[in-house]
Amino acid sequence: MGDTLTLAVAAGMLAAVNPCGFALLPAYLSVLVLGDDSPGTGRAVGRALALTGWMTLGFVAVFGIFGLVISPVASQVQQYLPWFTVVFGVLVALAGVWLALGRELPQLRIGTGSGKAVTRTAPAMVGFGASYAVASLTCTIAPFLAVVVAGFRAGSVGEGVLLYVGYAAGMGLLVGVAAVAVAVARRGLVTGLRRTGRWVPRVAGVLLLVVGAYVAWYGAWELRVLGGDDPADPVIDLAARIQRTLAEWVDALAP
Template identity: 25%
Template sequence: MEKRNRILAFVIVALILVGIIGLFLVIEFTSKEGKAAPDFTLTDTYGNRIKLSEQRGKVVLLDFMAIYCQPCKEEMGELKEVYKRYNESEFILISISVDRNDLGKLEGYKKENADNWTFCVDETGSVSSSYGITSIPRLFVIDKNGIIQFDHTGTIDSSILISEIEKARNTTSSSENEQDMSSNSNIILFSMTFAIGMMSFFSPCNFPMLPSYITYYLSRDENNSECENCKKSENKEDKKEQKLKRAGLRGAAFGSVTALGFFAVFLALGIPISLASTEIMNYLPWLTIVVGVSLIIVGSLMLADVNLSISVPVKAPMKKSALSFFIFGLGYALASTGCVLPLFIMVTMMALSSGGFAVALIVFLVYATGMGLVMVIVSVLVATSKELIIDKLQKFMPHVKKISAIILIAAGLFMVLERYIPSAW
């Protein structure tokens, strides 16, 4: 049975990879008109930082070129005519060299063949990748709202470019809508992160540790089961109610201490990633695809019931104290990364792309809160319902695994195809 599952999983993964490659080939050779222009930050020949999203309110003409490209050199004459026609307050022309030559050579090329518009070098190739550049010259006219209105490969007459720029100039600005979209985007990101954090609690890598936590808690609970008010009360119902209330509060308290371990782990993982956001963003398009494909593969294998657990061997500590619950929380969160690290990376990259360090930091806290909330709930249930919760959780686990697999595949597909989905910068 296990061998058949592995063969099935291999076939599923192979079909998915072939489908993704085929989809890429189709998409890369189709026009990007009507889609959001991917944002980027480059340095021009004067050392100035050029960020595409900061050009909002202007029409942008992007020219992907190279010094060695003869058609690109021929196109410079047409671009001169376009550049002279428009005021810099409403239009910007950016030529981006794809051959990663140094800025000094590009400045010399600019003086010889062009005019005083902006020239940059795509040193990492990430910008060319995000725009799907397979041949040059490639020109994009982007309207004031960041939407690609015209996409052309090869040389083109200046009159056609001017006509397309005029169309882009006539599009209306929608800054308030853009702010609403940005706000809604963050709400969606935080909601998704919270849900992923909750789901991570039940991942196959760390869920096997839960029974030991429950057993450990119950043994501790039995040693502290009586309370002074319960002893004083003569009414059996009052005793039962007081005992249940005390048990619930104690469960919430120790569940919260355990959850603090989650916060410590995910902040320790997330903060270094956030601080390195500039370097990460340079390779974000490729990292997104790699992580997305990894999620699809992992989800497919989980759906085929192939065991992928890469757990951290952490047991509930014998010493019964609040510190021991915190340490268990550290181990539980670390164990979860064996299965859900790609998802954590996904929400991290989405946060960095959306709002940088500040949004990423909030995402880490939201992720840990989602996972921690489940731990608090489970701890309260354990405190009030004893061993019954173990059987319920074990019966629920197969369903959680299937749901997790579907979410992984969906998240992976979203990451792979996200840059082709129209959205604001």
């Protein structure tokens, strides 16, 4: 069981840098850069961990639903997933253009008893995690089914739950470490660039534009390949080399 649990954690870590959705990781990290104006280090780290927790919840929830409920018809469903990837990529790119033009993304606020407003980041992060998962399903559902769902079906329910938690922990561990690193570094970044801080959202916008364009391109490439076209593509080949390097680093780190 110990070896299987380790495998589940490792599979979760690699899921964060899968070929289909690895470009969305820097998009998520850019959200941390666009957070509070000048939080203390402790507050920034706590916020990074909280957002990562909600994002991981959305990610693994989609995998759980897909693996346990939709897997019997997975072959029929997967052919439509690239369309979601294209649409999601376009939306991310549009958000990047909006930020690059110096605009701010709208924030969802709710009233409180004191009359103040608070930003609801949890639903947004759960939604982003779910979108990240859907964009990643084509590349990562097979390992998930082999490791986690097989545990539910072949072993006890308790073993399956443990493997599921391990998978979630692996994904959250990798994203959490990256998020904390960005949160800590951001403190120095905001202090050093206070006079030019207005450029930080613009830079993040350019990053989101590049990420969204790639994700949409990847989805369109999947559709072309499913249609029988030649899979050779210079953009996908370059991204694949970068992704393989990241995956090798993650594999070398181990949980």
